Amino acid sequence: MTKPKFQSLEALDSPIEVMSPGHLACPGCGSALSLRLAVKLLAPDCAFVIPACCMAVIDGPFPFSSLGVPLYHVAFPSAASCAAGIAAGFRKQGDRKTVVVGWAGDGATFDIGLGALSASAARNDDYIYVCYDNEAYMNTGIQQSTATPRGAWTTTTPYSQPKSRPKKDILTLLRAHEIPYIASANPAFPEDFAEKFLKARKIRGFRFIHLFCSCPPGHKSLEADTIRISRLATETRVFPLYEVKNGKLSFTVNPAQKPVGEYIALQRRFAHWSAEDIRLYQKQVNKRWNELKRLSRV
Numbered sequence: 001m002t003k004p005k006f007q008s009l010e011a012l013d014s015p016i017e018v019m020s021p022g023h024l025a026c027p028g029c030g031s032a033l034s035l036r037l038a039v040k041l042l043a044p045d046c047a048f049v050i051p052a053c054c055m056a057v058i059d060g061p062f063p064f065s066s067l068g069v070p071l072y073h074v075a076f077p078s079a080a081s082c083a084a085g086i087a088a089g090f091r092k093q094g095d096r097k098t099v100v101v102g103w104a105g106d107g108a109t110f111d112i113g114l115g116a117l118s119a120s121a122a123r124n125d126d127y128i129y130v131c132y133d134n135e136a137y138m139n140t141g142i143q144q145s146t147a148t149p150r151g152a153w154t155t156t157t158p159y160s161q162p163k164s165r166p167k168k169d170i171l172t173l174l175r176a177h178e179i180p181y182i183a184s185a186n187p188a189f190p191e192d193f194a195e196k197f198l199k200a201r202k203i204r205g206f207r208f209i210h211l212f213c214s215c216p217p218g219h220k221s222l223e224a225d226t227i228r229i230s231r232l233a234t235e236t237r238v239f240p241l242y243e244v245k246n247g248k249l250s251f252t253v254n255p256a257q258k259p260v261g262e263y264i265a266l267q268r269r270f271a272h273w274s275a276e277d278i279r280l281y282q283k284q285v286n287k288r289w290n291e292l293k294r295l296s297r298v
C-alpha cells in the first residue's frame with residue numbers, strides 16, 4: 001500500500017485514508033469524522049494519547065486499531081500527563097519531528113482531567129491537546145458535563161429538569177495559561193480545520209484545539225444532519241471559529257449570522273425549549289460573540 005506523505009492541505013483531497021473504515025463509531029459521529037481528518041493531516045509522524053471516552057471504544061479493542069498511527073489508551077483524567085510524558089520521551093531521544101496529540105472528550109477536558117490539563121499547559125509541555133467536544137459524557141450514556149449548554153436535555157438533566165448552569169468557558173481558562181496557540185475548529189469547515197492542525201503541528205509548546213462535534217444519539221439529531229448542524233453551529237455563532245496567538249484572538253471563519261433557532265430546531269435535546277428560551281439563548285450567543293470581538297482588539 002502507498003505510504004501517506006501527508007502534513008499538507010493536499011491530505012484533504014487524497015484518496016489515501018489513514019484511519020480505517022469499519023471502526024465502532026455510531027453513524028453520523030462528528031468526533032470520528034474529526035479524528036479521521038486529524039490523522040490524515042498529521043500522519044505519519046504522530047502518536048495519539050486517548051483517555052476513556054467514545055474514541056477509546058471507536059478505535060477498536062486491543063490489538064485492533066482503526067487509527068493507523070501509534071495510539072496509547074490512558075485513564076480518564078490523565079490524557080495531559082501521559083501526552084506530556086510521551087512528548088518529553090521523544091524529545092529526550094532526539095526526535096523533534098513526531099507530534100504527540102492528546103485527544104480527549106469534553107468530560108475528560110472540562111471536568112475530570114482539568115487539573116492535569118492546567119498543570120501541563122502551565123509547564124508549556126510540547127504537544128497538541130485536542131478536546132473533541134460533544135457536550136456530554138456520551139460513552140457512558142449521555143450524562144451532563146460542564147461543557148453541556150444551559151437548558152439542554154441529558155439523561156442526568158431530563159426534560160423536567162434541564163441543565164441549569166451555563167457551559168464552562170474553556171477559552172478563558174486556557175488563555176489564563178498564556179500558551180502559544182489556542183484554536184477552535186469544526187469538521188464541517190475542513191479547510192479551516194486543516195490549516196489549524198497544520199499550523200499547530202509546527203508550533204512548539206502547548207497547543208490547544210477545541211473541536212465542535214455533533215453526536216446524533218446524544219443530541220437526539222438525525223445522522224444525516226451532522227454536517228448541517230455542525231455548519232449551523234458556526235453560522236449561528238454558537239461555536240465561533242477563531243485562533244488565539246500571543247493572547248490576540250482572530251476569527252478565521254466569519255459567515256453571515258443565522259438565527260440560533262435554526263441550530264436548536266435540528267436537535268431534540270432542545271425539544272422542550274420555548275420561543276422565550278430560544279430568545280434568551282440568542283442573547284447569550286450575541287453577548288459571547290461581543291466578548292470574543294473585544295479579545296480580537298487587544
Ligand SMILES: Cc1ncc(C[n+]2csc(CCOP(=O)(O)OP(=O)(O)O)c2C)c(N)n1
Pocket residue numbers: 052053054055076077104105106107108109134136137138139140145
Ligand atoms: C475515573 C473514571 N471515572 C469514570 C469513568 C467512566 N467513563 C468512561 S468514558 C466516560 C465518559 C467520557 O466523556 P467525554 O470525555 O465527554 O467523552 P465522550 O464519551 O463524550 O466521547 C466515563 C464517565 C472512567 N473510565 N474512569
Ligand SMILES: [Mg+2]
Pocket residue numbers: 105106107132133134135136137138
Ligand atoms: Mg463528551
